[in-house]
Amino acid sequence: MIKKIDHLGIAVKSLEEAIPLWEKMLGTKCENVEEVASQKVRTAFLRVGEVYIELLEATAEDSPIAKYIEKNGEGVQHVAFRTDDIVAELAKAKDDGMRLIDEAPRQGAGGMDIAFLHPKSTRGVLTEFCSPAQH
Numbered sequence: 666m667i668k669k670i671d672h673l674g675i676a677v678k679s680l681e682e683a684i685p686l687w688e689k690m691l692g693t694k695c696e697n698v699e700e701v702a703s704q705k706v707r708t709a710f711l712r713v714g715e716v717y718i719e720l721l722e723a724t725a726e727d728s729p730i731a732k733y734i735e736k737n738g739e740g741v742q743h744v745a746f747r748t749d750d751i752v753a754e755l756a757k758a759k760d761d762g763m764r765l766i767d768e769a770p771r772q773g774a775g776g777m778d779i780a781f782l783h784p785k786s787t788r789g790v791l792t793e794f795c796s797p798a799q800h
């Protein structure tokens with residue numbers, strides 16, 4: 666079951682520039698900066714109540730974030746929903762005719778399992794499911 670919005674993913678050109686801006690805007694401190702090598706990104710999480718802002722910076726030219734910024738500029742890149750069973754959530758989405766980017770969960774930042782639905786099947790919203798890793 667979907668529990669809540671977990672975070673909004675925001676593509677930025679530079680974490681170094683974006684983190685202080687968002688810290689100032691939200692009156693909070695960045696909790697964690699982490700590189701996710703498999704996705705060629707560095708991520709920074711800032712907490713806003715129950716929800717996080719995930720700032721994403723590309724670490725390579727062929728990173729999904731670099732491609733996103735090239736096409737759309739900086740901005741909100743994905744919405745992530747917390748689920749208690751990511752495998753079941755993916756199976757349900759597939760049954761509902763959604764196109765999956767990830768057929769199986771993979772490791773994301775912060776010890777979470779994550780998987781994406783293709784924006785072509787969600788009316789333009791790159792959608793992430795996430796749940797605390799089971800392994």
Ligand code: CO
Nearest residue numbers: 674719745793
């Ligand atoms: Co995310």
